[in-house]
Amino acid sequence: MTTTSRAVRRAPSPSRRAATPPDPARELLPSAEPVRMLDPSGTPLPTTLTEPDLDQLREMHRRMVVGRRFDAQSTALTKQGKLAVYPSSRGQEACQVGAVLALREDDWVFPTYRESTALVSRGIDPVEVLTLLRGDWHCGYDPAARHTAPQCTPLATQCVHAAGLAYGEAHQGRDTVALAFIGDGATSEGDFHEGVNFAAVFKAPVVFFVQNNKYAISVPLSRQTAAPSLAYKGVGYGVPAEQVDGNDPVAVLAVLTRAVAHARAGKGPYLVEAHTYRMEPHTNADDATRYRDGAEVEVWRDRDPIVRLEAYLRARGVLDDAAVAAVTAEAEAYAADLRTRMHDKPAVDPLSLFDHVYAEPTPQLREQREQVRAELAADADREGEN
Structure with a gap:
């Protein structure tokens, strides 16, 4: 008579259990809340990020003040008929300047039509920056010499350009990084998805920087996406992402510096979403009162990035009344020079x-x-x- 023995299953001992493999998708996800290093009053908050150097932050403050004065002067020039159109970036100075400071001079910038402040912060002549907005069919500066693509009006097309250039630079053995500015509305365009997907597959060193200013012209963010935030779009392409308070200059610079380092190290693209706000209308041709409430604007006025950084630098003892007055005077001189030179009418045929x-x-x-x-x-x- 033959007996059949039944194998007894026993749970493996703790020492023999296989470790749970890490979830690669979870490693791509952004923080649950936007990264902040300063509260609206300029008081430091607990953080694990490396704080940018104080000298760098002081330079950031200077460029933001000059950039805002440039922006106000450009808006005035539009009302005087000197520009065909001007899209203001008032309120987004931390994003505009922080992106420039996170890059090297030989890195490439791919701007939208709203990045005039970023371009003057990069040292491009303001008259050259405004040339396209005067109605000229050419970009006013030399893109190759400035490593800055022409300002792009079609939504998201610069994402594909940035991915292609970054891939080409890496293919030739250079550690150049490309940064593509985009708005929240542009993430609904096919070019955004194609650019991010291409960069992810070929590990192109690109930082896709979304300035989420809450409105794509008159369309609110709630009509653009159902995602928890735009930064979550990165996980679908295998791209790590982070979201940051776009009105916190210290956090913006810290997060973008980390993103640029990631791309430069050959780890592929990085997606950053900055939560900020467009204080002025979409352009001078837009009536923002038709789609947003004045009370909403006032809430964001209290989150001014320049005021926040100035308060922090004063508390750290690297900025005082004399220094602030000097920067203000520099900004006024910058605007006066721009005014004078923009009065010369361009020769057109x-x-x-x-x-x-x-x-x-x-x-x-x-x-x-x-x-x-x-x-x-x-x-x-x-x-x-x-």
């Missing part, structure tokens, strides 16, 4: 509107060009008679 529209002009385009030429000739004859 109306007929150039028809150049480079098609490789071979269509009959309709030739007809339209001839109509404009005839009108210009008639105007010239009338002026000659007078």
